[in-house]
Amino acid sequence: MLEVALTHEAPWPDHDWDALADRAARAAIDRTPHGELLTIPAAVEISLRLTSDEEVHTLNHQYRHKDKPTNVLSFPMVQADLLETVTQNSDDGEVLLGDIVLAHGVCAAEAAERGIAIETHATHLIVHGVLHLLGYDHMTDREAEAMEAIETDALASLGIDDPYLIEED
Numbered sequence: 016m017l018e019v020a021l022t023h024e025a026p027w028p029d030h031d032w033d034a035l036a037d038r039a040a041r042a043a044i045d046r047t048p049h050g051e052l053l054t055i056p057a058a059v060e061i062s063l064r065l066t067s068d069e070e071v072h073t074l075n076h077q078y079r080h081k082d083k084p085t086n087v088l089s090f091p092m093v094q095a096d097l098l099e100t101v102t103q104n105s106d107d108g109e110v111l112l113g114d115i116v117l118a119h120g121v122c123a124a125e126a127a128e129r130g131i132a133i134e135t136h137a138t139h140l141i142v143h144g145v146l147h148l149l150g151y152d153h154m155t156d157r158e159a160e161a162m163e164a165i166e167t168d169a170l171a172s173l174g175i176d177d178p179y180l181i182e183e184d
Contacts, residue, residue, distance in 0.1 A: 017041060017053055023065035026119050030134055036063050039141035042169035049149050052112075061148065062114040063141065071118035086121045087140040089147035090114040115144035129178070139178050142169045 019036045040061055044052050052059045064070075068084040075081045075088060091113040117140055126136035146162055153159035167177045 016056065016058055017044065018058055018060045019063055020060060021063045021065070024067070026067065027065045028133070032065060032137075035134060035138055036141055038173060039138045039169075040145050042172050043142040043145035043165070044149070046165050046169050046172075047146070047149055047151075056108065058109045060109060060111050061145065062111070063144075064114070064116045065119065065137070066116060068118045068120035071116055071121070074116060084118045084121050086118060086125060087144045088116045089144040090116075091148045091150070094150070112145075113148040115141065115148070117141070117144075135175055136178075138173060138175060139166065139170060142166050 017037070017040060019033070019040050021033050021036050023032050040063075041053060044050060071088060072082075072084040075083065075085050078088070078090070092111045093113070117137060122136055122140060123133050126133045129136065143162075143166055146165060151158070151162045151165070153162050163179050167179060170176070170178065
């Protein structure tokens with residue numbers, strides 16, 4: 016059973032972020048070999064924080080040694096290769112997959128640049144962040160292509176166009 020624990024603060028606008036985050040996380044997980052996480056009896060939790068660029072800048076500097084904000088940060092709590100073992104052997108019936116943090120200013124600027132709503136871009140970034148929590152990465156072209164294919168499929172299931180499709184004039 017999936018639980019998305021969401022907190023959001025200004026400058027994020029009012030929106031039903033809980034429902035959006037739940038749909039995005041479910042769509043991402045369902046398109047991976049870890050889809051069973053959606054139906055197991057253990058509570059599988061993702062912590063999601065919608066916050067300011069300043070907070071994300073601090074986290075990015077502290078944990079990645081990059082002195083700037085970024086759109087999304089993911090902090091996995093379970094190694095992907097141990098995920099099945101951890102969920103089967105959870106002492107208290109809870110598994111914390113990890114934390115995802117989105118920076119409002121970066122997200123809003125990227126959405127405006129793409130001509131899409133901030134909610135649409137945030138959905139994409141949540142899907143992306145959840146995949147990182149599940150062990151996906153984009154350090155090589157092969158990894159990036161695999162991750163992008165899952166993202167595209169998950170977003171399509173939510174009625175969102177392929178964010179990687181480049182329109183040619």
